[in-house]
Amino acid sequence: MSFTREFEIVGGDFASAGRVSTEIKAMLRGIGYPPDVIRRTAIASYEAEMNTVMYARRGSVRLGLEPGVIHLVFADEGPGIPDIGLAMQEGFSTATDEMRERGFGAGMGLPNIQRNADRLEITSEVGRGTRLDITVLTDEEAGR
Amino acid sequence: MTSRLQSRTLRIDPDRCSGHMSCVRVCPVEAIRAWHGKAEMLSGRCIDCGLCIRVCKSGAITPRQGSMPDLKRFRHTVAIPSPALYAQFGRDVTPAQIIAALKRVGFDEVADMTPACEAVLLSIQRMVQERRSEGPLISPHCPTVVRLIQVRHPSLLPLLAPVETPQEVMAQAIRTHRAKVLGLRRDQIAIFHITPCPAKASDLKYHTHHQASQLDGAVAISQIYGEVKRALASRESDMGNVQNGVSGPCLGWALVGGQGGSIETGNSIAVGGLESVIRTLEDIENGKLHDVDYVECRSCREGCVDGCLTVENLYEARNKLVHLIRRRGSQIDPTSPSVRDLTERSDLILSKPVEPRPSQTLDSDRARAIEKMQRMEDLCARLPGIDCAACGAPTCRAFAEDVVQGRVEEASCPLMLQQRLRKTVADLSAILDQLPRPPGGGEGEGKS
Numbered sequence: 278m279s280f281t282r283e284f285e286i287v288g289g290d291f292a293s294a295g296r297v298s299t300e301i302k303a304m305l306r307g308i309g310y311p312p313d314v315i316r317r318t319a320i321a322s323y324e325a326e327m328n329t330v331m332y333a334r335r336g337s338v339r340l341g342l343e344p345g346v347i348h349l350v351f352a353d354e355g356p357g358i359p360d361i362g363l364a365m366q367e368g369f370s371t372a373t374d375e376m377r378e379r380g381f382g383a384g385m386g387l388p389n390i391q392r393n394a395d396r397l398e399i400t401s402e403v404g405r406g407t408r409l410d411i412t413v414l415t416d417e418e419a420g421r
Numbered sequence: 422m423t424s425r426l427q428s429r430t431l432r433i434d435p436d437r438c439s440g441h442m443s444c445v446r447v448c449p450v451e452a453i454r455a456w457h458g459k460a461e462m463l464s465g466r467c468i469d470c471g472l473c474i475r476v477c478k479s480g481a482i483t484p485r486q487g488s489m490p491d492l493k494r495f496r497h498t499v500a501i502p503s504p505a506l507y508a509q510f511g512r513d514v515t516p517a518q519i520i521a522a523l524k525r526v527g528f529d530e531v532a533d534m535t536p537a538c539e540a541v542l543l544s545i546q547r548m549v550q551e552r553r554s555e556g557p558l559i560s561p562h563c564p565t566v567v568r569l570i571q572v573r574h575p576s577l578l579p580l581l582a583p584v585e586t587p588q589e590v591m592a593q594a595i596r597t598h599r600a601k602v603l604g605l606r607r608d609q610i611a612i613f614h615i616t617p618c619p620a621k622a623s624d625l626k627y628h629t630h631h632q633a634s635q636l637d638g639a640v641a642i643s644q645i646y647g648e649v650k651r652a653l654a655s656r657e658s659d660m661g662n663v664q665n666g667v668s669g670p671c672l673g674w675a676l677v678g679g680q681g682g683s684i685e686t687g688n689s690i691a692v693g694g695l696e697s698v699i700r701t702l703e704d705i706e707n708g709k710l711h712d713v714d715y716v717e718c719r720s721c722r723e724g725c726v727d728g729c730l731t732v733e734n735l736y737e738a739r740n741k742l743v744h745l746i747r748r749r750g751s752q753i754d755p756t757s758p759s760v761r762d763l764t765e766r767s768d769l770i771l772s773k774p775v776e777p778r779p780s781q782t783l784d785s786d787r788a789r790a791i792e793k794m795q796r797m798e799d800l801c802a803r804l805p806g807i808d809c810a811a812c813g814a815p816t817c818r819a820f821a822e823d824v825v826q827g828r829v830e831e832a833s834c835p836l837m838l839q840q841r842l843r844k845t846v847a848d849l850s851a852i853l854d855q856l857p858r859p860p861g862g863g864e865g866e867g868k869s
């Protein structure tokens with residue numbers, strides 16, 4: 278029993294930004310995960326989707342469901358992150374003024390993902406792109 | 422089959438339904454199907470928003486409301502009107518006149534919700550001010566919004582302000598007081614809410630919260646409108662003991678933004694219309710809106726005054742309320758004794774949280790649900806994806822769900838069926854082409 282589904286994300290497309298996360302959330306609801314699991318996954322996926330929209334040219338996300346775990350793999354073609362440790366710090370942001378006007382750029386996205394996911398792995402190559410591996414454990418299944 | 426198809430609040434009359442599909446498409450929770458050319462309701466899904474009632478061209482969808490209650494059956498009858506009622510009957514008819522007319526219709530008493538609205542608002546104000554945790558408080562007073570959160574956004578349930586609705590608070594207080602003063606048993610008193618929407622009516626039977634409702638029934642504004650209008654026209658105007666009058670904060674209760682206008686919060690927003698409500702709830706769930714401390718969400722675009730069981734033109738009705746509020750002010754008087762009494766009641770605050778109602782789950786077994794989701798995805802990939810609704814479901818995705826859940830056959834997608842027929846015809850003709858032609862009469866029109 279497993280499930281995978283891939284979604285495309287278009288860089289710079291603020292008008293439909295967040296739509297992929299909404300769709301993912303609807304699927305998680307259909308599976309019947311506990312509210313807290315859905316909430317944590319939704320926040321992580323939304324922040325990662327927004328980063329892809331804001332910083333990358335294009336990207337995709339693969340949603341994978343297995344017993345006890347939700348996997349999200351975001352992979353984008355974009356500028357990459359030169360210093361991941363720095364990017365992970367609360368408040369660090371390279372958002373433009375325009376992004377800030379839209380209410381982004383508080384430098385809280387990556388820390389928020391870290392907080393809500395059970396595991397987060399970031400790999401990035403400057404000039405090529407960034408990959409986020411996000412894992413959320415769906416607790417009460419851990420023992421099955 | 423029909424046994425699992427129903428809404429507890431709405432009724433679809435198959436004889437009047439003309440199969441237009443407007444209701445199927447408009448339903449925000451995809452609760453309606455038209456598999457056999459007539460609309461039917463998937464049970465347990467409806468959130469009582471009433472959008473289907475509004476869009477149905479043939480008037481086939483009606484609220485399941487009882488007939489007007491026989492008021493003479495009870496020792497003491499009380500009407501608690503939604504403030505949306507005061508917006509009806511034109512600009513020149515005051516709330517006090519409407520209350521007097523309601524009495525002439527046959528209620529022993531008409532209780533205006535002013536003290537309850539104000540007490541509830543003061544409690545919310547305190548909760549907002551004392552709040553420390555993340556995320557805004559959400560107003561719990563539109564039953565459709567509460568149901569939407571139960572069904573679609575259960576993770577937001579802890580953000581619902583744990584307060585009763587003013588009509589419940591009012592009913593509880595009145596029953597206790599009148600039973601004592603009139604020397605009646607509690608069950609000899611019958612209390613009815615005059616409601617602008619089916620959601621508030623069904624909330625009595627299926628109280629969104631845990632305790633049983635304090636109201637004995639609901640009467641739609643549209644149901645009683647004619648009688649009140651007649652009573653207003655008759656001369657013998659008994660303005661008897663209509664006291665202080667309906668206050669601004671109470672009238673504001675019927676309008677989007679009316680709540681926030683009467684309480685002091687740092688940064689509250691008001692959202693009207695289900696589509697906007699859903700978008701806002703999504704935002705909150707995504708961790709946005711952290712600077713907002715109170716969110717007033719209403720299923721109807723303009724608030725209760727826009728309820729689908731109201732009669733008067735919406736904008737005229739809305740104007741009347743705005744005008745009245747401007748004259749009466751939107752300030753709450755926290756020292757008023759009736760408000761203070763109610764504020765101190767323990768039943769104002771809900772003791773238990775509202776529970777989720779996951780009606781959109783594919784299977785109660787997690788592993789099977791995941792398997793079904795995969796099957797849905799696979800089927801979706803093969804479906805035309807144009808959401809034509811010809812199969813009776815609002816979207817291809819909803820159709821895929823129906824198939825996976827065994828509600829319909831895959832072949833009930835007309836486009837898939839056509840594709841399959843085409844293929845069958847092509848296969849057959851390929852077979853025919855390979856067969857040796859029979860001598861003589863075998864060649865017929867096919868060759869012409």
Ligand SMILES: Nc1ncnc2c1ncn2[C@@H]1O[C@H](COP(=O)(O)OP(=O)(O)OP(=O)(O)O)[C@@H](O)[C@H]1O
Binds near residue numbers: 369382407
């Ligand atoms: N996919 C990405 N590609 C390139 N750079 C990224 C990517 N994701 C994050 N970054 C870099 O890391 C920084 C921090 O990201 P983070 O999401 O924590 O904050 P933010 O996006 O700037 O602001 P917020 O998320 O609060 O709106 C970004 O400003 C950006 O420089």
Ligand SMILES: [Mg+2]
Binds near residue numbers: 324328382385386387
């Ligand atoms: Mg970010």
